Amino acid sequence: SAVISQKPSRDICQRGTSLTIQCQVDSQVTMMFWYRQQPGQSLTLIATANQGSEATYESGFVIDKFPISRPNLTFSTLTVSNMSPEDSSIYLCSVGAGNEQFFGPGTRLTVL
Amino acid sequence: GQQVMQIPQYQHVQEGEDFTTYCNSSTTLSNIQWYKQRPGGHPVFLIQLVKSGEVKKQKRLTFQFGEAKKNSSLHITATQTTDVGTYFCAISSGSARQLTFGSGTQLTVLP
Numbered sequence: 618s619a620v621i622s623q624k625p626s627r628d629i630c631q632r633g634t635s636l637t638i639q640c641q642v643d644s645q646v647t648m649m650f651w652y653r654q655q656p657g658q659s660l661t662l663i664a665t666a667n668q669g670s671e672a673t674y675e676s677g678f679v680i681d682k683f684p685i686s687r688p689n690l691t692f693s694t695l696t697v698s699n700m701s702p703e704d705s706s707i708y709l710c711s712v713g714a715g716n717e718q719f720f721g722p723g724t725r726l727t728v729l
Numbered sequence: 730g731q732q733v734m735q736i737p738q739y740q741h742v743q744e745g746e747d748f749t750t751y752c753n754s755s756t757t758l759s760n761i762q763w764y765k766q767r768p769g770g771h772p773v774f775l776i777q778l779v780k781s782g783e784v785k786k787q788k789r790l791t792f793q794f795g796e797a798k799k800n801s802s803l804h805i806t807a808t809q810t811t812d813v814g815t816y817f818c819a820i821s822s823g824s825a826r827q828l829t830f831g832s833g834t835q836l837t838v839l840p
Contacts (some may be wrong), residue, residue, distance in 0.1 A: 648825045659817060659830045660772065667825070709771055713826050717762070717774035 619644055619712050621721035629727045630700055637696045638724045640710035645690035650718070651683070654707040663708075666693045700728045731756055731820050735831030743839050748805040750834035752818035760821055761801045762828070763792060767814040775803075777821070808838045 620643040630636050640649065651663040663683055664672040672685040686694045697704050707723040733754045742748050752761065760779045764772035776785055778794035778801060785792045791804045805812055818831040 650825075650827055659832050660828070662827050662829070665825045665827055673825075711828075716760075716777045716821070718772075718821075718826075718828060719774070720771040723771050 619646070619714050619719040621710060621712065621719055623710060623721040623724050625724055626722065627725040627727075629729060632701050632728055634700055635696055635698045636700065636726060637694050638708055638710075638726075640693045640695070640721055642691045642712050646712040646714075647690070648713060649687065649693045650711045650713075651685065651693075651695045652709045652711065652720075654709060654723070656705070660709065663695070697726065700726075702728045704728050731758065731822060731829060733758075733761070733818055733820055733829065733831045735818055735834060737834055738832065739835050739837070741837045741839060742808050744810060745807050748808050748812070748836055749802055750816050750818075750836075751800065751802045752831050753800045754820075755799070757798050758801075758820055759798075761794060762819045762821055763801075763803050764817045764819060764830075765814050766817065766833075770814075772817060805836075808836070810838050810840055812836060813838050 622641045624639045649666045652660040654660045662675050663678045664674045666672045666685050666687040668687045684696045705728045707725050709720050709723045711718045711720045733752050735752045762777045763775040766772045776792050782796045783794040789806045793802045815833045815835045817833045819828040
């Protein structure tokens with residue numbers, strides 16, 4: 618199993634600003650994943666963060682908007698840049714262990 | 730990439746009634762996973778199915794994978810208020826085993 622923490626748990630931000638979300642795992646993992654869950658919707662994969670290389674982004678997500686850092690095997694950050702109200706979502710990080718994925722508690726972002 | 734359709738979107742049941750959610754794909758799946766997300770919580774892994782026709786049970790929950798590996802279902806017998814939440818199916822694929830989620834079924838259990 619894996620225990621994942623995220624900071625902040627929630628934030629309210631002004632449009633045009635940026636927010637960096639931190640994800641900490643209690644064990645070393647190769648891959649970390651970042652998902653977005655818009656209000657009342659399912660989860661959508663933003664990118665896969667592999668330690669030591671650039672993150673791989675899914676269709677519709679770009680590095681300029683969602684830069685990711687992966688400085689070591691237990692930590693990653695996701696920045697939501699130049700925010701607009703459409704970025705209001707829950708952002709979750711996750712890691713895989715065996716067949717399952719473990720999710721962090723999420724960061725609830727509201728953009729005014 | 731592969732996609733999976735999930736129905737129904739919402740389901741309201743009286744406590745004690747049964748509940749079923751379905752996931753369907755137009756392509757053959759190598760596996761399917763099920764997650765539960767409680768209100769205000771994060772998704773929690775329930776199970777993975779990989780074999781054609783596979784049936785697995787966890788107490789009151791029964792998971793099935795179709796013979797053609799294109800559909801799956803989650804059935805809850807005699808629902809309880811603790812079953813409230815959104816149930817997602819998901820496909821694990823790619824070298825990193827990233828997940829593609831279905832749209833989810835939000836279950837409400839009325840006492």
